[in-house]
Amino acid sequence: MKPKQKITNQNSLFFNFEDTLNQNHPLFILANKIHWHVFEEAFLPLYSQDKGRPAKPIRLMVGLLMLKHIRNVSDESVVEQWSENIYYQYFCGEIAFVSAPPCQSSELVYFRNRIGEKGIELILKESIRINGDDANDSNVNIDTTVQEKNITFPTDAKLHKKIIKKCQKIAKEEQLPVRQTYTRILKELSIAQRFRNHPKNKVKARKADRKLKTIAGRLVRELERNLPPNSRYQSQLNLYKEVLAQKRGSKNKVYSLHEPEVCCISKGKEHKKYEFGNKASFVKTDTGVIVGALGFRNEYDGHTLEPTLKQVKRLTEKQPKRSKVDRGYRGKKQIGETVILMPSTPKKNLSYYQRKKRSAAHKKRAAIEPVIGHIKTDHRLNRNFYKGIAGDNINIILAAAAFNFKRMINKWKSSFLHLFESIQIHLKTLYYFQIQIKTNF
Known part of the structure; x- marks a missing residue:
């Protein structure tokens, strides 16, 4: 059921966030800069009009998601910290202190x-809108990285052991007849697999x-x-049959039973030859x-350019003029109105100025x-x-949004510190002149 509207015009008699909190705090400023009504208008149709219990306020849930990635904490931690931090509560739309947790972590x-x-x-x-004119740059830089999934390093032995445990669990739940439990044999095999690198x-x-594979x-x-x-x-x-059938040279292998889509x-990289997860593309x-x-899954970098630039146009409502990429994007020189710039050996007919300009851009x-x-x-990427x-x-989109919010928080912090330092300098000069006047008289 859709959430109830919170009454915000009734102030507390003794304590109110608007009057008591530091209005120069970055979270206080950010809470007043964000257009919260945009989320409420977009997400309200996703709730039923009259069925079920009333949901939590949309601003509360969106605020918790933002805080989680801005402060790099888990679902459980952000819910716990919310009941302890008055700036978190003001950011999520509260007008007075609430001691109880806002929701269960699973609700996120x-x-x-x-x-x-x-x-x-x-x-x-x-x-992006919060960052103002800084986001209206027509020159962008694109690069990809790997977002690792929360799985153990995959080996055949690990996967086969998990298959055995899962099969035994299913047989126990369904009360099926089992010819052998393999308890003693599995223990012996685990001992035999230790120190496998010793000759x-x-x-x-x-x-x-x-x-182990035979038993599985x-x-x-x-x-x-x-x-x-x-x-x-x-x-x-x-x-399970797909995992047991795959070999060393097989394509589209399964590396995890609970996350079979992992690539x-x-x-x-010298220190990390293989990473298990998916590819993430960022535009800065x-x-x-x-x-x-x-x-993305594991596409060639050049094939990620077109959908990435479409997303940029969807979010900023304009197409970048120039996009700078590395040599991993070979094959694309222009996509729509966007020119793709890639580092290469400069042509002989280019002037010295043009060469230096391209070098500086890359x-x-x-x-x-x-x-x-x-x-x-x-x-949390x-x-x-x-x-x-x-x-x-x-996770990729929330991490990017948190970076943009944190960028503005750091900007407001530095401007406040600069203002504070200038006030200190003025006070010191006034104090110095007062001492000079006293000594003269």
């Missing part, structure tokens, strides 16, 4: 799934791997015989605002690398905990 999951990728894009669009243990570990296949076939046709476990069993991506203006963030493009690093470490392909895209 349902809200994200309710609004979907389009709703999350609306948050990114609002973060004396390699053969023994390989034999244990083969035996045996349990899957046994479940297929005992379960009725077209049971609710059929999709799981098909996935193995190699970006040529020369002024430092992220105006585009989109998720040096400026390198500034997107540390920006992506900040998004990863500060705004380093490891994605959201489920499925939709969760991949939601």
Whole structure:
């Protein structure tokens, strides 16, 4: 059911956020800059008019999502901190202090799934608008990175052990007959698989791997015989058979049972040869605002340009004139009205001025690398905990929006500190003149 409208014109008799909070605090300023009515108008049709219990206020849920990625905390932590932080409460629309938690942490999951990728894009669009004229730059820089999924490093032995545990769980839940529990054998195989890199243990570990795969296949076939046709476990069993059938050179391999869409991506890093997740594309203006963030599977970088630039036009309502990319985007020189600039050996007919101008432009493009690093470490892009392909895209867009909000917060902080320093300098000069006048008289 749609949320009830909060009454904001009734002030508390003894305590009110508007009168007591520091109005120069960045979260106080940000709360008054965001157009909250945009989210309420867009998300209200997603709720039923008369069925179910009244939902939580839309501003509260959107504010919690923003705070989570701005402050780099989990769903549980942001809900817990909300009841302790009065600036969080004012940011989410409260007018007086509330001691109780705002909602259950699981409600944030349902809200994200309710609004979907389009709703999350609306948050990114609002973060671009907050940055004002800085977001109206016609020159953009585009780069891709890997968003790693929250899975363990995949090996065949790990996947086969998980298949065995899942099959045993299904047999227990459905009370199916089991020919053998394999408890003692599995323990012996786990011991044999340890220290596999030692020369004396390699053969023994390989034999244990083969035996583990045999047991996993045996349990899957046994479940297929005992379960009725077209049971609710059929999709799981098909996935297990796909994992058992895949080999070293197979394409579209499954690397995780609970996240089968995960891709193995190699970006040529010396310290991390393979990363398991999905590809994320970011568009940054020369002024430092992220105006585009989109998720892909494992496409070639050049094929990500067109959908990325379409998203930029959708969010900023204008097409960039020039886009600077690295050599990984070979093959595209222009997309629509956007010219794609790529570093290459300059032609002989170019003047010295033109060469220096191009060189400076591509040096400026390198500034997107540390920006992506900040998004990863500060705004939860380093490891994605959201489920499925939709969760991949939601995490990317929310991380980009949080970066834009944090950029404005840092800007307001620096301007306030500059004002504070100038006031201190004026006070010191006044004090100095007072001392001089006293000594003269």
